Amino acid sequence: MLKLTKTTTFHLQATSTNYLRYKSWFADVKMAPPDAILGLTEAYLKDKNPKKVNLGVGAYRDGNAQHWVLPSVEEAEKRIFSKKMNKEYAPILGLAEFYNRSIELALGKDSEILQDKRNSTAQCLSGTGSLRIGAAFLGIFWKGERLVHLPTPTWPNHRPLFMHSGLKVASYSYYSNETFALNAQGLFDSLRKMPENSIVLLQACAHNPTGVDPNREQWCEISQIMKTRNLYPFFDLAYLGFASGDIDKDAEAIRIFASDGHQFCLAQSFAKNMGLYGERVGALTIVCSTKEEAERVTSNVKTIIRPMYSSPPIHGARIAKEILNDNELYCMWLEDLKTMANRTMNMRKQLTDTLIALGSKRSWEHITKQIGMFCFTGLKPEQVARLTKEFSIYMMKDGRIAVVALSTKNIAYVAEAIHAVTKE
Numbered sequence: 001m002l003k004l005t006k007t008t009t010f011h012l013q014a015t016s017t018n019y020l021r022y023k024s025w026f027a028d029v030k031m032a033p034p035d036a037i038l039g040l041t042e043a044y045l046k047d048k049n050p051k052k053v054n055l056g057v058g059a060y061r062d063g064n065a066q067h068w069v070l071p072s073v074e075e076a077e078k079r080i081f082s083k084k085m086n087k088e089y090a091p092i093l094g095l096a097e098f099y100n101r102s103i104e105l106a107l108g109k110d111s112e113i114l115q116d117k118r119n120s121t122a123q124c125l126s127g128t129g130s131l132r133i134g135a136a137f138l139g140i141f142w143k144g145e146r147l148v149h150l151p152t153p154t155w156p157n158h159r160p161l162f163m164h165s166g167l168k169v170a171s172y173s174y175y176s177n178e179t180f181a182l183n184a185q186g187l188f189d190s191l192r193k194m195p196e197n198s199i200v201l202l203q204a205c206a207h208n209p210t211g212v213d214p215n216r217e218q219w220c221e222i223s224q225i226m227k228t229r230n231l232y233p234f235f236d237l238a239y240l241g242f243a244s245g246d247i248d249k250d251a252e253a254i255r256i257f258a259s260d261g262h263q264f265c266l267a268q269s270f271a272k273n274m275g276l277y278g279e280r281v282g283a284l285t286i287v288c289s290t291k292e293e294a295e296r297v298t299s300n301v302k303t304i305i306r307p308m309y310s311s312p313p314i315h316g317a318r319i320a321k322e323i324l325n326d327n328e329l330y331c332m333w334l335e336d337l338k339t340m341a342n343r344t345m346n347m348r349k350q351l352t353d354t355l356i357a358l359g360s361k362r363s364w365e366h367i368t369k370q371i372g373m374f375c376f377t378g379l380k381p382e383q384v385a386r387l388t389k390e391f392s393i394y395m396m397k398d399g400r401i402a403v404v405a406l407s408t409k410n411i412a413y414v415a416e417a418i419h420a421v422t423k424e
């Protein structure tokens with residue numbers, strides 16, 4: 001029998017402590033792949049090449065290739081600071097003076113939905129957070145029985161976001177790789193074939209990643225098919241006013257659906273249109289059939305938000321609230337939107353012109369036909385790999401570039417590189 005002395009007792013204790021220290025709870029956890037978009041920024045930051053360009057993430061840059069704080073935002077912040085406001089918790093639903101104006105912006109001042117108070121609206125964490133709360137609500141109340149159909153292609157975060165909310169994901173035809181344009185017939189056919197009651201994710205304007213949107217007649221057709229087939233629309237509105245520089249134009253699809261009598265979910269983001277990327281400002285609206293139903297829905301949305309993050313952050317929402325509720329700031333913001341939209345369209349034209357001037361024989365017409373932050377270049381994965389390896393140009397494998405990150409500082413370099421990998 002082992003006789004315990006002072007020394008052996010100490011030794012046994014030390015061994016069991018070491019055992020606990022080195023015991024692994026997570027030995028089976030596999031390395032996850034880097035994020036398809038934000039992973040590019042991580043790789044870009046590590047790159048030592050002084051000529052490197054990040055065309056991955058959709059984040060607007062000014063003419064000097066720098067992040068741009070909108071003058072309207074700067075002015076709103078000055079006003080907020082001068083008020084010496086507190087840092088109290090926001091209510092679970094966020095700042096009402098922000099989210100009520102946010103939904104008014106999307107639906108329009110004369111919206112019947114708003115007059116009837118049939119909207120359940122909450123401030124959420126930018127576009128992703130708004131999509132996520134809406135998805136969680138549908139996942140819980142439709143018990144994961146309904147499929148969510150996503151366009152092919154779509155923003156890579158849509159799929160995991162809905163799956164994590166307990167919904168099954170399917171896809172529908174959207175874009176033609178042959179014509180670089182909308183596959184309208186394929187889209188209509190997909191909608192006609194979907195099981196009734198399916199959820200359909202629709203990007204309201206400036207489709208990410210293709211930059212290709214249905215025109216007015218096509219939206220009307222989509223709305224009619226969805227009504228006949230009893231399909232539920234879930235709008236992702238990430239670029240209101242940013243796409244064309246005109247809020248009413250960018251809100252066209254949503255307003256068509258509203259006037260056709262659809263009830264829908266709508267996720268709004270103020271990351272791009274106010275440049276409030278890191279502030280996480282957004283709003284979720286669930287349009288209901290009556291005011292009383294909207295109140296019941298809101299009470300349940302609160303029960304989803306509260307255990308997830310309690311209540312949203314206040315600073316960014318205060319900025320948006322200030323801009324949306326003050327006529328002078330609002331007019332300044334409309335100008336800022338035009339500045340961003342115009343610079344983006346200008347970059348599209350300059351990229352096309354430079355490629356042609358370099359002698360490229362390919363057709364680059366689609367660059368100026370597309371709209372919004374992104375251009376779906378049509379570059380193949382192996383060409384993208386060369387751009388990154390040989391030129392330190394970071395972009396998505398599917399050929400998407402953030403045209404908003406082009407500027408006179410880097411456009412010639414980018415065009416030369418694209419020409420070099422596409423000329424043979």
Ligand code: LMR
Nearest residue numbers: 037056057058059155208
């Ligand atoms: C993008 O698609 O690059 C943006 O929407 C940023 C993001 O969160 O992915």
